[in-house]
Amino acid sequence: MFRTLAVAGVLTVATVTAAAATLNAHAAVNAGPVVAAATPTTPPGQYPNPGVVTGATRTHDPSVVKTPSGGYIVAQTGDNLPLSTSADRTAFRAAGAVFPNGAAWTTAYTGGSRNLWAPDISYRNGRYYLYYSASTFGSNRSAIFLATSTTGASGSWTHQGLVIESFSADNYNAIDPNLTVDTAGRWWLNFGSSWSGIKQIPLDAATGKRSGTTIRSLAGRGGGAIEAPTLVRHGSHYYLWVSFDFCCRGASSTYRVMVGRSTSPNGPFTDRNGVALTAGGGTQVLAGHGSIHGPGHQTVITDADADVLFYHYYADSGTSYLGVNLIGYDSAGWPFVY
Template identity: 65%
Template sequence: MKENPLTPSPFLSRRRMLGAALATGALAAVPGIADAALPRHAAAADYPGPGLVTGDVRVHDPSFVKRPGGGYLVAHTAHGVGLKTSTDRTAFSNAGVVFPSGAPWTTPYTGGDRNLWAPHLSYADGRYHLYYSASTFGSNRSAIFLATSTSGNSGTWNNEGLVVESFTSDDFNAIDPHLQVDAQGRWWLAFGSFWSGLKMVRIDPATGKRHDGTLYSIAGRGGDAIEAPTIFYRGGRYYLFVSFDTCCQGAASTYRIMVGRSSSITGPYVDRNGTAMLAGGGTEVLSGHGSIHGPGHQDVFADTDSDILAYHYYDDNGTALLGLNWLGWDSSGWPYVH
């Protein structure tokens, strides 16, 4: 792993089996250097390590939001949906769970398991919005729910109810939500895992629920492993980050982060080579390297020092940990980690 004097600025998505096991841990890796001249297809050995993070960094499927009063709130897969906080994007602390008394409305989808998956956090109109998944491993009898809170603190979240669900008769899976507002101010929810691929629905900002019944397809691999959509708007383009291959197998996990882009939020998304993401396309952004196994279920957000790629990965003993890297953009407008 390359060493580099830079560390992340102080301003600075499987989920199923880890909720009860997440506990305090630490990681101290120094990021590597990359610049705008980075080769178009960097080898895995060239990827930098995660930036320095400390404290409670055992996490699965992290989602970040910058708090209006300063600092960061992170939601992640756990019993009742886990929460962490950080003032500087380096040191992280346990902040309890969204639903400390449980979420019994999810039982039809979880079979009674309290583990709730792959949340996505955002903040708008004075409230935190949390979309989260309820399912069981390998099933597409799944649902995405919404909760809101004015503070984001544990136990203050209101259940706003069901947003999207899938049935065993469907060819999609309603998990792994990501809310994105487009350049015209319209709200969209991307989601999906395996089956026929990733989907999108329009959201009514007044309710946080579906605007209509239209279901858009945005990426797929012909039934192969793809999940965890993340959409990021930059320079007039929408970038669709996804996770290919498998997670939740500890150090044997093969998750890797891929990307495509489009001028429209509903697609079509294509990779650097022009291959449609609906036809299995995707340009690799980060894959396993050294002691970093199966990086994936990413989140991307803009910060004061850089755009940031957040993700989980597994160390050599199979522990799921938080990874953070700066996200740069080459001269052709494609992202790379550094």
């Protein structure tokens, strides 16, 4: 989720007001429009509409996990981190919030607000892990926390504490977390928004908390807008999905989904043309088209039928909704959506 329309790290009051109003409008999860599904024959380089979803599809910064029983849980930005569920990846229903009684430990970072950002939900070792961020617009005085649950249900989550925080003197922003477990069983937390870009820290697999002091740089645009990392392995590569440009402007949002890849979870990541993501590179996979505005803050899961891309987009009305598309890979191993 974009918080830093930064010129030397400065956010205008008008932009903050507009972005906050947009986000508050999206915090509740409501039924959205039904958009015609694209066909699997959509060629690479053309952008399909989202697949058909129904019910509680009003969302922002969705993160999705498949449950052991075969259903889906969606965690998203909003007051106390709203949840929704689906049995079939098509029909969704509201399912309460992660912290229905609030999360008092976050308010020092949110200015007292209950609005928490950009959760990352996954299922590991018999329980659900939820990394999420607390901050205010335009500030990198931010924090990422961890909660765990054995069921994923509203109110079942246990606060596990702070994972990493950032301060105004730092050149990064501790928001937009994403957990990756590599083929060697090592845990990594990817995070970041604007400033100097996307970062990565090692985690202790036993606790899910930070291990050591190393911070790697995975991607950046020289201060330009980049955020929402999602690092997923497919085949012999790790694909780093990010969002470029601006969220939270309703139908004027310019978010777009980009990707790079590496044979290592630590990079270096390059795009299709060989440009390093740390040098502003990125191969575009999805962008606004027609009545689909600013698709981004993506998450990727591997499902029984395909890899699946979840994201939010804005309708002409300025309301944000859940987008779902399948992912294909061309002969060179680069992803496209259909």
